[in-house]
Amino acid sequence: MARCRSYLRGLAICVTVLLLVSGVVMIGVGFSSIDGNVPVAVLFQQLSSSDGLLVLQVFGPITVLLSVLGICAASLDLKPLLLVFSALIFMEFVALMVVASPLVQVQTQLDAAVDEVFLNVTPLYREDSYIQTELNKLQISYSCCGLRSFEDWESRLPVSCSCTPPRLPASDPQQSARPGNSSSQESCVPVQHQLWVHAEPCGPVLKSYLSFPIKLRIGIISAVATITMAAIALCLALGLEEYWKTPPVETTVDDYNRVKYQPKPTLT
Template sequence: MARYRSYLRGLSICVTVLLMASGLVMIGVGFSSIDGNTPVAKLFEQLSSSDGLLVLQVFGPITVILSVLGVCAASLDLKQLLLLFSALILVEFVALMVVASPLVQVQAQMDGAVDEVFLNVTPLYRTDRYIQGELNKLQASDSCCGLRSFEDWEDRLPVSCFCTPPASDQQVSSQSGNSSSDGSCVMVDSERRPPTSLWVHSEPCGPILKSYLSFPIKLRIGIISAVATITMAAIVLCLTLGLEEYWKKPQVETTVDDFNRVKYQPKPSLT
């Protein structure tokens, strides 16, 4: 029993330390500027860029403070403090779930909001110079063209959209809709660019931008989910230690009286 209790106590300390580390991660992510690194960030000014940040900024320090309390309680084996820590961390867990639940809805609505932004900025050659410059960088680095397709540029395709197909594909006759053998390039309608046809990247940049934009929210949801799991483990372990006197079976000793009757009674406590 002593070995089991020692193991449970050590596990409680490890889990509360892990919870403290999770709180520090929440603080770090909460005060970092991940959203500012989103390509063509100016496109998404109308979308909320602070979803989940306030949750991490508020609950991160609270988690660290409560974790310090939990580590002290488990290390010193103070049952009243363990019960207090369990109650406080349970309240934080419920509040975290209530406040963070809208993040899932934001993630679900993100694609529709981004598609609406894409629609509002096309044709791309008419949009802001800064957005054009950032989009050109993305097209050159990720081999894509336009937001939904190369047609977003209409007949003013930038150089960053041009693609070099395999040598064997360059011998194909100029026909509208031809694509390279590997599918990475597509031939622009020759009527748009007479007398020669141009090859452009077949993949749109929209899905790439969506992944960049949704990453911060997915990261925050992942961190909150991990913290919630560790919190539940800490609550169970600390409650088990705090309520030990209620679930631990007392040691029993047997005695035989003068009439050869066996009596069972708890051993006297050393304390």
């Protein structure tokens, strides 16, 4: 039993240290500017970029302080302090779940909001030169054209949308008519004046950039919640040890050969 208790205590210390590290990560991510790395960020000024940041900025320091309290309680084996830590960290866990729950709804509504932005900024050739320059960089880097399709530029397609179609072998002129080879030209589509452009739009790329910060915050909060539940269970087990630990007993036989069981006296 003593060995099991020592393992439980060591595990509680490790989990509270891990909770401390998680709190530091929450602070670091909460005060960092991830959203500033979104390409063509000026297009998305109407979208909220602070979803989840306040949650991390507030609950990060609280988690760090409570983790220090839990580490001290588990290291010194102070049962009242372990119970206090368990109660406080449980309150933080409930508050974190209540405050962070709207993030899931934000994630589901993000695609619809971005699609609306894409619709409002087309045609793209009417946008500011800065936005067009950033879009051209994005189109060159990811071999895409437009936000929803190349038609977002209408008839004024930039050079960054140009695509070189794969050339078919001259020895087999009938190869282009074969169904199995139609996928080789899917990345390029022909438009007016013998011009080929990228068939893939750049919208999915921008959506992935925009959704990454929210997904990161949801992941961090989920990890902290899991570690918090483990810390609560371990610290409660240590704090309530006297209720689940079986006391040592001794047996005695009286004059009538009756066996009696009673706790052994402890030396204080």
